[in-house]
Amino acid sequence: MRIAHVALVTGGAAGIGRAIALRLARDGIAVGVLDLVEDAAAAVADEIAGFGGAAVALSGDIARRDTIAQAVERLRETLGPIAILVNNAGISDYVPFMDMTDAQWDRMMEVNLKGTFIVTQTVLPDMIDARW
Numbered sequence: 001m002r003i004a005h006v007a008l009v010t011g012g013a014a015g016i017g018r019a020i021a022l023r024l025a026r027d028g029i030a031v032g033v034l035d036l037v038e039d040a041a042a043a044v045a046d047e048i049a050g051f052g053g054a055a056v057a058l059s060g061d062i063a064r065r066d067t068i069a070q071a072v073e074r075l076r077e078t079l080g081p082i083a084i085l086v087n088n089a090g091i092s093d094y095v096p097f098m099d100m101t102d103a104q105w106d107r108m109m110e111v112n113l114k115g116t117f118i119v120t121q122t123v124l125p126d127m128i129d130a131r132w
Ligand SMILES: NC(=O)c1ccc[n+]([C@@H]2O[C@H](COP(=O)([O-])OP(=O)(O)OC[C@H]3O[C@@H](n4cnc5c(N)ncnc54)[C@H](O)[C@@H]3O)[C@@H](O)[C@H]2O)c1
Pocket: 010, 011, 012, 013, 014, 015, 016, 017, 034, 035, 036, 037, 060, 061, 062, 063, 088, 089, 090, 091, 092, 111, 115
């Protein structure tokens, strides 16, 4: 299969992220499947390889810059510069507003907002270099 571009899908091991990763791969995009849950990311990468696509499983927490820097570097080394970023990973604790704790609020903001900022800032130089 000819590789058109390289994509990074965060939270790619399950749910919507998994579906996006599989669809991109079927369209000839090489995919970095990044997730907190490494085994599940590896299962999605194996599934992609099973139909002739290109993928690499990456473990990382989008809220932790060190793990994301490592994962993105591994993706660049393995498949090439990243042209497509799917900021899919996120969490939501479905609790009544009045019952939400400070810790739940903080973790949601850390993952959903700061995590998205961290991943975008880490990946963007490839797109700038490519004038993409
Ligand atoms: N399903 C819905 O109805 C719905 C509605 C609105 C928004 N969303 C958002 O869409 C996205 C995907 O939803 P889903 O239902 O497929 O979720 P899901 O919980 O099924 O899957 C999310 C994946 O992201 C991973 N993940 C969570 N935190 C992470 C982190 N810090 N770093 C790396 N990976 C992490 C999880 O391990 C999991 O594999 C989420 O951001 C969610 O908040 C979903």
